[in-house]
Amino acid sequence: MDVQRFLKPMQEISLDDKVGKTQFKIDSGHPHMKIDPSLCVSCSDKPCLYVCPVRNFRLDEAGKIVMSWEGCIECGGAIVACQRLGRRGLTWEYPRGGFGVRHIRG
Numbered sequence: 001m002d003v004q005r006f007l008k009p010m011q012e013i014s015l016d017d018k019v020g021k022t023q024f025k026i027d028s029g030h031p032h033m034k035i036d037p038s039l040c041v042s043c044s045d046k047p048c049l050y051v052c053p054v055r056n057f058r059l060d061e062a063g064k065i066v067m068s069w070e071g072c073i074e075c076g077g078a079i080v081a082c083q084r085l086g087r088r089g090l091t092w093e094y095p096r097g098g099f100g101v102r103h104i105r106g
């Protein structure tokens with residue numbers, strides 16, 4: 001089969017252009033991920049701080065984890081890191097149908 005007949009070369013897109021094509025439909029009152037502060041406080045490495053590409057995890061002034069679920073791009077990095085390297089204080093599920101991140105093509 002002549003694959004090149006069906007596939008076009010990928011276009012280079014800048015990060016700004018990619019982010020500009022990302023939309024969120026926030027399911028107010030129904031966060032699709034939650035943290036258990038009682039587990040996070042004893043998590044020494046806090047890998048969620050380092051793996052989330054959109055930085056939805058941060059430390060507050062008191063050194064506690066603060067999470068913003070609304071801007072989650074659903075890559076799954078934080079849940080894998082938390083399960084494998086953290087204290088399993090993060091729970092995550094896909095947003096309800098129609099909610100969450102949406103990547104606009106074109």
Ligand code: SF4
Binds near residue numbers: 087
């Ligand atoms: S990796 Fe998991 S347990 Fe550790 S601080 Fe982050 S969310 Fe909490």
